[in-house]
Amino acid sequence: MVLWLAVGSVVLFSLFLWKYPTFFRDARIGFINYKVRLGVDLIQLIKGNFTLVDQWEITAAKYEDRPCIVYEGETLTFKQVEGRCNQYAHWALDHGFIKGDVIALFLPNSPDFFAIWMGLAKVGVESAFLNNNIRGASLLHGIKTCKARAVIVSQDLLEHLGPLQDDLQNLLVSTFTITGDTPNSIKPETRSQCAPPVIFRKNVTYQSPLYYIFTSGTTGLPKAAIMKHKKSMWVGYGYAALFRFTKEDRLYITLPQYHSAATTVGFGIMITSGCAIVLRRKFSATRFWKDVVEQDVTVFQYVGELCRYLCNTPTSPFQQQHKLRLAFGNGLRPDVWDIFRERFKIPQIGEFYASTEGNVIFVNRHNVRHSVGFAPCVLPFLHCARIIRYNIETDEVYTDANGYCQEAAPDEVGLLIGKMSNRYPFDGYVGDRSITNKKILRNVFSTGDSWFNTGDLFKEDRYRNMFFMDRIGDTFRWKGENVATTEVAQAISSFQQVEEVNAYGVQVPGHDGRAGMVALVCRSSTLDLEALYQHICVRLPAYARPLFIRIQEIIETTGTFKHIKTILSREGFDPSKIKSPLYFCDPSLGNYVPLDNVLYDKIVRGQIKL
Template sequence: MNWDWLCGSGVFTKESRGASHLLCIKLLFLGATPLVLIIFFHHLTPSDTCRHTALCKMYVWFTLLAGLAILPLFLLKTLKSLFPYLGEDCVYMLRSLRLGLRLTKYKKIKPFYSIVDCFLDAVRRNPRKTFLHFEGRAYSYEEVDKQSNQVARALQATAGLKEGDTVALFLGNEPCYVWLWLGLAKIGCPAALLNFNIRSKSLLHCFSCCGAKVLITSAELKDAVEEVLPTLQAQDISVYLLSETCNIQGINPLSDKISQASDQPLSRDLRANVNIKTTALYIYTSGTTGLPKAAVITHERLWAASFLQSVSGVTSEDVFYINLPLYHSAGFLIGMTGAIERGITIILRRKFSASQFWDDCRKHNVTVMQYIGETMRYLCNTPRKDNEKNHSVRIAIGNGVRTDVWTEFLNRFGDIKVRELYAATEGNIGFINYTSKVGVVGRANFLHKKILPYTLIKFDIEKEEPVRNAQGLCVEAARGETGLLVGKITKISPFSGYAGNQQQTEKKRLRDVLKKGDLYFNTGDLLLIDRDSFVYFQDRVGDTFRWKGENVATSEVADILTMVHCILEANVYGVKVEGHEGRIGMAAVTLKERETFDCSDTFKQVANYLPAYARPRFIRVQPCLEMTGTFKMKKVRLVEEGFNPADIKDPLYFLDPEKKAYVPLTEEIYAAIASREIKL
């Protein structure tokens, strides 16, 4: 084969030149040109006898070069069709690698570079930039820095705080929450973030398990603290109120001490012993059983959680809207410390308001919002308006939203990147949906699994335990099969456990999973990974339910119910309600001999000792409770049967907050709940 063949065969004759042009163009756009012509050209031997040799060479070279230029586009198109999420996967992995390298650097450098140091750098870079906006008042980075200096000095002088002392914060969402924590962090003191809904026994438990000797609260929560004050005083606990004055003996005013303290910078030596493994916070979680547990949040975990904004695409120019409680890991870790890591502005609200949400976003040019599943649903339930898509929100970060609500939210409020995530406060494994796929909590990829090893294992719902083979090892779930998510406990992905609760810490550790001697963290959650590597949250196992964005331990609710005079035993569980996120509380109870169900007394008990989201809204009175062979209460059938009076013969009761009592659950009430005429 040679150049003469091209010319002699008539390829470049006058008659066929037009067809040749067309052939070259077709080859060019087919994308196969480079490969074909490279092989073809390699076998050609130029001949001086061909009068069209130069023209032939020109055609071949032109087509070859043009084809090579187009080849990358062709390959990209092919890859895109075969791997539609390749680009997003690569961006996510590159961001994760970059952030992982940063965290590795922080682990090694001395002195340790903490989130507080990151905040101080932001103060130096942009002292006048608004860090926090709350109820019409803006606070610059410099102002918040000075306020936190005053807090640190006042607590040193008044409470005698020193590095390592734990302080409990019992507060609602307000600016002082931020500078109180920063002030404590500047002197190396970890903070315990107490849920402001808890009372009595739960409040005392949460306070005591973190080992705190100081409690700081606000005026609106003074009554709750006063209720347990005798016990606190007996334990020699110092209680401080964010007020100029206080007439209650045993509660000391703190605001006057803060305002009189110096706002000058503090020495870094005051936190000289703080390192990546030091406890930064205690955040409370219901976990699977018992009273709330204090999850230990180290500085390493604090950094890792703060990176979620960066992974989601948040930049230093964004404005972040926080309406979730700051005692939550979502509001505090992802929201507040994430904002510090990015150096951005926070818009803080006391609590979520569906009616004011979008007005707030427009007023403050909010670009990033947080949500839980209920947030999205409440927003979708608001009356439609013409200006619903008139806002600057581009990213939403959160968890727990149903697919139908997610779709409706996007249809109504525009093209917002929903970054649905899966994580646990104390867990060592998580996922985030960095794609536009609706209904998933993330994607499985080799890099993620290499750095943070995890697996899904088969789980027996009836026995409430992992399925094991003849060798005593767990059985991995197949692709497309629901399984229990477990994360391998390693130096890179540790499980720090619960403060003062070794028993519950051990319960979350799962041994001999894939091989003898290995150790995994048991998330207690069922997930599914499909054949396209998308991760779906399926359900929660164990003795918890999630309602209004809060995890509720069923045993805690059962303990409160059995304090009611008429109730002998209580089996608490969560049931689904059509059109609502999560599961609402329900209890099957047995009564003491010769007792009838006391509707009023039961209401008083749950109202006095449980926050609204934890109160069982439905009660089912049974002659006896079903038990397993190991005397554990059976719940699966009860959960499946729900609360429809048409299907259940046992007496059913509904918690009516207006009547302040439990009332018989009629089919009319059930219909009103189903139609959302009665709001839960």
């Protein structure tokens, strides 16, 4: 028996090394990066006396004459950025802000965005990052939710606060602009660049809130996720180590700084590794490769739709002159992945999975196609994620006779959850505790345990590679089958006349589940419906083929390019409410036909068999 166990162990170990040949090398390099290159004082960190501000000050002092942020042709050194951070810290002190106060930032991408929240953190003041695309009630909701005492706004966004002034005065919220000649202009250049005394953040620990980031708000009003020093540090350390960032790297960021992808991950890597950030105010597909080449970019950070936009651009003379070693990010769809990698000759794609508030992170360190990373089978107690069986039709998890959840089998799509613990906390949202509780599953595998509900459907293969499948709510059920919107969008997006696809489900009177519908942006004014129908039939099973098509000029997205589906799903397929062209898949003709009021009435009355 012992001999067979030994032989089996050797075989399993050999298979593991065959699948992941660089595992131990990466682990060693990661340890060196973590302990030495990042300059972390482990004793202080364990004791809880070390914060992201401390790490920033160490890095800024160590690399003071090296480039820190490159923005609009100007290069700022770490020393210059640190000086600007201190100026904002002194501004906060001069205006009476103290530890625990919250200031909302309503700003576009710029070096000042980073300098403001880091400067505020130096004196214990917390920042709330407002999505600079929101307006009206959503904007006011964000300010009220985080109980901000002030809003710092750029001059070009100031007009959007105007309609809210009466409400802000009732909330005793002051408005400040970075530039301008108004009495409330901050004018940081008039203040000292010396660091404020550490006494102002004496009681700030790595468990203290650092800033608040609002979820994308694809359903309902955005929620303010609490980001603590601890999580921000570990994210920065982890990604810097796994992707081997050094001070020689130049990281290109076009994602909005109000989101965790750019700030927590991107700037977190800069803070912990000393690399330079090449920052743009917003993403430009036409300028992208020129910037990458001219700025000697070695790494860029993406979200999936950004890569798709690049794949749809004409050939650029710069696109293969780059010095990129890595593109990393999340949400890169399988249908775009291979095209993106081959066309632009990207050596490594570092797809990862994470959410702003969540406690589950996967990182594809080994360039496995279409995977977000893998769940280690060695020391599984160090990994908190599990996939459990999930009934999409009833929106409930499957349970056994004892009421406990069941783990999904390999290649079975299920709900991804993360065990909550001191090692893997879920800090929740600001405000109503019930909002936080909705994201927690209890008594999952044993009485009293608590797990974070990611709301994402996953599967893992036999090698424990993890694959994102869809969001709960995006996946719907039709004809007794589960339909993944990502699968539908992937199939249709390969049709040459289609530029962009947003897939979702709509309710049809008299039918269970939801029927498939897609909103399309076309490359020209004409769409060959018959060719599209044939294209769909080859690539999708009958139950997954969209019954309805809606043509749009643009597809509405969040600030991080996520498709907004809820409004489209609610509007349905009623031609009296939708002015853009609509089409219906007529089963008798085997083609898509224009959907008018007469045909709509027949569908609603059940006179046409679907």
